[in-house]
Amino acid sequence: MEKLLLLGDEAIAQGAIDGGLSGIYAYPGTPSTEIMEFVQGSKQAEELNIHRTWSANEKTAMEAALGMSYAGKRSMVCFKHVGLNVAADAFVNASITGVNGGLIVVSADDPSMHSSQNEQDSRFYAKFSLIPILEPSNQQEAYEMAYYGFELSEKLNVPVMLRITTRLAHSRAGVQRSQVKKQNQLHLPSDPRQFVLLPSIARKNYKKLLGMQPAMDVESEKSTFNTFVDGTDKKLGVIAAGLAYNYLMENYVNGKNPHPTLKLCQYPLPHKQVADLYNLCDSLLILEDGAPVIEEMLKGFLNLGKPIHGRLDGTLPRDGELNPNIVAKALGMTIQEGQDIPDIVKNRPPSLCQGCGHRDVFEDLNEVLKAYGTGRVFSDIGCYTLAALPPFNSVNSCVDMGASITMAIGAADAGLIPAVSVIGDSTFTHSGMTGLLDAVNKNSPITVIISDNSTTGMTGGQTSAATGRLFEICQGIGVHPDHLKIITPLKKNHEENVRIIREELEYKGLSVLIPQRECIQTFARRKKADKNESN
Amino acid sequence: MKNDIILAGVGGQGILSIAAAIGLAAVKNNLHIKQSEVHGMSQRGGDVQSHLRISDKPIASDLIPKGKTDLILSVEPMEGLRYLPFLSKDGWLVTNITPFNNIPDYPGLDDILKQIKLLPNHIAIDADAIAKQAGSSRSSNIVMLGAASPFIDIPFERLEDGIRQLFGKKGEELVNTNLKALKAGRDFTEKNR
Numbered sequence: 001m002e003k004l005l006l007l008g009d010e011a012i013a014q015g016a017i018d019g020g021l022s023g024i025y026a027y028p029g030t031p032s033t034e035i036m037e038f039v040q041g042s043k044q045a046e047e048l049n050i051h052r053t054w055s056a057n058e059k060t061a062m063e064a065a066l067g068m069s070y071a072g073k074r075s076m077v078c079f080k081h082v083g084l085n086v087a088a089d090a091f092v093n094a095s096i097t098g099v100n101g102g103l104i105v106v107s108a109d110d111p112s113m114h115s116s117q118n119e120q121d122s123r124f125y126a127k128f129s130l131i132p133i134l135e136p137s138n139q140q141e142a143y144e145m146a147y148y149g150f151e152l153s154e155k156l157n158v159p160v161m162l163r164i165t166t167r168l169a170h171s172r173a174g175v176q177r178s179q180v181k182k183q184n185q186l187h188l189p190s191d192p193r194q195f196v197l198l199p200s201i202a203r204k205n206y207k208k209l210l211g212m213q214p215a216m217d218v219e220s221e222k223s224t225f226n227t228f229v230d231g232t233d234k235k236l237g238v239i240a241a242g243l244a245y246n247y248l249m250e251n252y253v254n255g256k257n258p259h260p261t262l263k264l265c266q267y268p269l270p271h272k273q274v275a276d277l278y279n280l281c282d283s284l285l286i287l288e289d290g291a292p293v294i295e296e297m298l299k300g301f302l303n304l305g306k307p308i309h310g311r312l313d314g315t316l317p318r319d320g321e322l323n324p325n326i327v328a329k330a331l332g333m334t335i336q337e338g339q340d341i342p343d344i345v346k347n348r349p350p351s352l353c354q355g356c357g358h359r360d361v362f363e364d365l366n367e368v369l370k371a372y373g374t375g376r377v378f379s380d381i382g383c384y385t386l387a388a389l390p391p392f393n394s395v396n397s398c399v400d401m402g403a404s405i406t407m408a409i410g411a412a413d414a415g416l417i418p419a420v421s422v423i424g425d426s427t428f429t430h431s432g433m434t435g436l437l438d439a440v441n442k443n444s445p446i447t448v449i450i451s452d453n454s455t456t457g458m459t460g461g462q463t464s465a466a467t468g469r470l471f472e473i474c475q476g477i478g479v480h481p482d483h484l485k486i487i488t489p490l491k492k493n494h495e496e497n498v499r500i501i502r503e504e505l506e507y508k509g510l511s512v513l514i515p516q517r518e519c520i521q522t523f524a525r526r527k528k529a530d531k532n533e534s535n
Numbered sequence: 536m537k538n539d540i541i542l543a544g545v546g547g548q549g550i551l552s553i554a555a556a557i558g559l560a561a562v563k564n565n566l567h568i569k570q571s572e573v574h575g576m577s578q579r580g581g582d583v584q585s586h587l588r589i590s591d592k593p594i595a596s597d598l599i600p601k602g603k604t605d606l607i608l609s610v611e612p613m614e615g616l617r618y619l620p621f622l623s624k625d626g627w628l629v630t631n632i633t634p635f636n637n638i639p640d641y642p643g644l645d646d647i648l649k650q651i652k653l654l655p656n657h658i659a660i661d662a663d664a665i666a667k668q669a670g671s672s673r674s675s676n677i678v679m680l681g682a683a684s685p686f687i688d689i690p691f692e693r694l695e696d697g698i699r700q701l702f703g704k705k706g707e708e709l710v711n712t713n714l715k716a717l718k719a720g721r722d723f724t725e726k727n728r
């Protein structure tokens with residue numbers, strides 16, 4: 001088979017396709033987005049008739065993937081770490097239902113928060129759900145783990161988590177492909193009750209899940225992804241998880257690492273291998289990207305026995321992603337840095353594109369809010385969150401997807417009137433609609449601005465679930481027609497839009513305004529594609 | 536052989552095309568490669584950088600350690616200076632001198648150039664002007680690749696192949712403009728190093 005130059009994300013996608021994937025479900029989120037995009041662009045996936053459309057949010061994606069597994073086929077669901085919170089209800093229960101066709105859950109963590117609100121570690125969720133984790137250290141393993149993950153899932157009868165981090169997701173390297181496997185035939189679960197989590201059945205399934213734990217241990221113990229290499233300097237043994245292994249090895253020219261080292265890429269922790277290393281060495285250093293998951297497990301609360309170093313005792317920083325320099329320092333090596341950054345170098349934060357419709361929305365809104373003072377704008381997550389930065393300084397909150405409407409409700413309940421919520425079209429369908437229903441039911445005195453750019457702009461312009469139907473959806477949810485308005489955010493409409501926003505802010509009930517103008521990035525791409533087609 | 540390169544610029548300036556051209560050339564030369572990219576939020580006019588590692592031996596880390604970079608290739612003058620802690624003692628800074636000014640406190644160009652000239656190994660080039668001469672102002676990033684090419688251990692012909700592959704789908708005209716841009720950048724460095 002040929003060798004391909006692939007991003008970590010793309011390697012996962014290709015591995016899944018070659019491993020017999022029938023459907024992939026996802027909601028875009030950096031750094032996971034490119035997995036779905038790769039499958040969508042793949043000729044092979046098209047020929048194999050693999051299902052591959054975006055879902056409204058991570059929970060609906062997780063459930064659809066579970067439905068495909070129920071029907072006997074292999075499915076994959078992808079999101080970023082915070083998306084796993086949205087999918088958590090279904091995710092945790094999927095470990096209790098078990099699977100029929102193999103099911104891989106890809107969660108892409110973002111240590112150092114390159115583009116996220118937190119740096120939570122998805123491995124906690126998998127541990128909590130008692131399912132195995134595969135954590136690739138390079139693009140080749142990312143491919144192989146996606147390829148092999150379905151088999152592991154079917155063998156153990158549970159979903160398998162594939163955990164990656166930003167660095168691997170967005171780094172490219174050569175990948176060797178394997179033989180393409182056939183997709184599963186449609187077939188129903190042999191136990192017709194397996195997926196019915198009534199308490200009596202759930203209790204039975206849960207016992208079964210617990211009973212599978214030793215088998216999961218065995219799989220990790222014999223996994224070729226977990227490898228031990230002995231070394232001469234037994235004063236320190238190293239456990240390096242996933243990508244951290246590369247940062248370790250980067251510090252040893254010619255690959256001559258003197259420390260006995262366990263490269264750990266499959267969980268649950270292989271008990272025997274870990275114990276062997278502990279017995280062999282005087283102390284341990286734990287290298288893991290994200291939270292000190294392994295370190296805490298090995299240390300325990302009382303911290304008895306040999307020293308175990310890592311993020312908890314300050315050998316490594318408690319937050320942020322690892323890199324070769326941090327690991328070198330932990331090993332006591334001196335590093336040679338280059339020159340300092342000259343003082344004249346200034347920060348260059350991201351900002352809304354010139355000509356973006358959101359800009360006009362915030363210019364209009366800021367003008368109206370002058371009369372009320374600052375501190376009233378609740379936002380959530382999208383390009384428009386950048387209006388928290390200069391020159392707009394408009395947005396006062398960004399907590400999670402959908403939180404703009406619901407937080408405005410709470411603030412209004414507390415007496416902050418008017419309160420304004422700004423949400424995007426994709427975010428609105430992701431998790432704003434239910435919040436809007438709350439606002440309708442209470443006739444909360446808030447103004448909801450759904451800044452509609454007909455796409456999921458921040459992640460690069462994926463389809464948005466409700467493009468062209470926002471008005472009808474709001475109507476259907478029960479927003480009063482007198483206070484449901486579409487406006488066009490353009491300079492020439494500034495005066496009129498300011499007037500409308502002011503009116504609705506003054507109204508002591510729920511108003512919804514939908515400024516509509518396509519994202520200029522997707523607009524430009526569409527125009528270009530149209531031109532190429534007509535040539 | 537081992538080349539550790541940091542590509543620096545601002546979102547939308549085309550550093551990923553440079554990375555792709557080098558990447559394609561490296562693969563054609565049977566070299567190992569790791570290239571980490573920037574996606575998502577940072578692309579909206581924020582600073583972006585990509586670590587590109589090429590070697591004839593397997594490469595461990597996707598990130599280049601500090602003080603180990605052989606070449607900083609910057610398509611914008613201030614951005615090149617941002618990664619100086621990564622540059623090795625005898626590494627090169629090859630930078631475009633046309634500023635991308637989208638912030639209120641952008642420093643004076645003279646001050647930036649002064650800093651650049653303090654480096655023992657540097658090439659400062661007006662890639663935008665050279666690109667215009669070569670026929671397309673949009674290929675200034677490829678001029679930069681050409682200007683940096685003497686410091687990349689890949690035969691120049693392979694880089695040309697990379698350009699052909701990268702722009703091949705978009706027509707012969709674009710391929711030729713970019714090949715011209717590549718050559719013009721290379722010539723500048725040969726004359727001025």
Ligand code: SF4
Pocket residue numbers: 351352353355356357358383453457458519520521522579
């Ligand atoms: S990508 Fe689109 S929505 Fe986002 S800032 Fe740019 S124009 Fe606006």
